[in-house]
Amino acid sequence: MTVAAQTTPTTAPGKSSGGGGLGRYILVRFLLIIPTVFILVTLVFFLMRVVGDPISASVGGRLTPAQLDARLAEAGYDRPVLVQYFEYIGQIFTGDFGRTLTDNREISEILVTYGTGTLELVFYALVVALVVGIPLGRFAAYHRDQIPDAALRIFAILCYATPVFFAALLLKLVFSVWLGWFPLGGRASTETQLVLDRISGSSGINIIDALRTGRWDLISDVLSHAVLPAVALGLLTAGVFLRLVRTNLIGTLSMDYVDAARSRGVREGRLLRKHAYKPALIPIITVMGMQIALMLGGAILTETAFGWRGLGFQLAQYLGARDFVAVQGIVALLAVIVALTNFIVDVIAALIDPRVRY
Numbered sequence: 001m002t003v004a005a006q007t008t009p010t011t012a013p014g015k016s017s018g019g020g021g022l023g024r025y026i027l028v029r030f031l032l033i034i035p036t037v038f039i040l041v042t043l044v045f046f047l048m049r050v051v052g053d054p055i056s057a058s059v060g061g062r063l064t065p066a067q068l069d070a071r072l073a074e075a076g077y078d079r080p081v082l083v084q085y086f087e088y089i090g091q092i093f094t095g096d097f098g099r100t101l102t103d104n105r106e107i108s109e110i111l112v113t114y115g116t117g118t119l120e121l122v123f124y125a126l127v128v129a130l131v132v133g134i135p136l137g138r139f140a141a142y143h144r145d146q147i148p149d150a151a152l153r154i155f156a157i158l159c160y161a162t163p164v165f166f167a168a169l170l171l172k173l174v175f176s177v178w179l180g181w182f183p184l185g186g187r188a189s190t191e192t193q194l195v196l197d198r199i200s201g202s203s204g205i206n207i208i209d210a211l212r213t214g215r216w217d218l219i220s221d222v223l224s225h226a227v228l229p230a231v232a233l234g235l236l237t238a239g240v241f242l243r244l245v246r247t248n249l250i251g252t253l254s255m256d257y258v259d260a261a262r263s264r265g266v267r268e269g270r271l272l273r274k275h276a277y278k279p280a281l282i283p284i285i286t287v288m289g290m291q292i293a294l295m296l297g298g299a300i301l302t303e304t305a306f307g308w309r310g311l312g313f314q315l316a317q318y319l320g321a322r323d324f325v326a327v328q329g330i331v332a333l334l335a336v337i338v339a340l341t342n343f344i345v346d347v348i349a350a351l352i353d354p355r356v357r358y
Contacts, residue, residue, distance in 0.1 A: 040335040046081075055071050055101060120207065122292065125295055129241055134284070141249035152246075156242040164236060167236075168232040188218075188221055196209045196218070207219070207223070233295055248283050300313075
């Protein structure tokens with residue numbers, strides 16, 4: 001055997017030489033978006049049909065049998081369900097989500113009008129979750145098995161075990177009714193909303209439009225309306241982040257390289273800041289996509305409790321009116337948002353942690 005043969009590099013099983021592993025991982029994760037959205041849209045479509053056709057469910061009691069039959073034939077709901085399903089899937093792929101039955105609005109218009117409100121609320125809630133969960137998780141890990149750690153673990157359990165609607169009602173009772181610190185609901189006061197709606201090229205995101213005006217009274221009004229909804233929705237995820245950071249920090253502090261640094265006399269506080277903190281944040285990134293999906297689900301209850309006019313608020317209204325066409329369209333968009341968010345989070349996690357690539 002020659003020396004050249006002995007020194008020929010080998011590739012580990014399951015890994016490709018070069019960066020092919022990451023490329024394949026990103027491609028597979030991207031392609032998984034299609035079946036994810038497809039399955040969810042399919043489930044929603046057939047579950048909505050369990051109680052009958054959308055027109056009979058929404059306005060059937062206000063029409064004569066002849067008028068109802070005419071409406072069903074006009075909308076195509078008198079055809080077999082499978083024919084309706086394949087037609088609906090074809091419309092979604094062309095970007096046509098249909099029109100609502102109750103107010104005859106295009107679903108795409110509703111998504112554009114109210115989607116920004118939900119996006120703004122989820123952003124605020126995510127900020128609350130990160131600001132509360134990560135520092136408290138770090139503090140709990142530093143005081144492991146002490147009284148502060150036990151108290152924070154109970155706090156984390158209460159955060160993700162408390163129903164969002166109950167947290168919303170409790171926050172409104174204490175901070176709006178009793179103390180009067182924050183408004184009871186809405187995205188902004190009536191005067192502020194009128195000013196923001198008149199801005200040329202309005203983004204629909206109140207805080208961005210308020211910042212564009214440069215008026216501190218508008219900015220403070222928007223933020224004061226956002227505090228309680230953001231806390232009600234954000235604490236749900238803050239508890240998850242707190243437990244994740246604490247658990248992973250404790251695990252990282254027991255690693256061999258941390259023990260080696262400790263044996264060299266490095267102080268515990270420095271070990272926590274310099275050696276264990278960043279690796280413990282990787283799981284936060286990997287679960288963030290799932291938590292954003294949970295936030296979108298929680299946004300329905302939060303927006304309804306605070307009168308926050310977003311997609312969740314509108315979805316609750318259309319559910320009450322039994323407008324299944326609107327419900328299908330909004331759920332389809334939420335499915336796309338969740339799938340894309342998970343894809344982006346997975347790519348970021350793969351770039352940060354090379355172990356995710358294989």
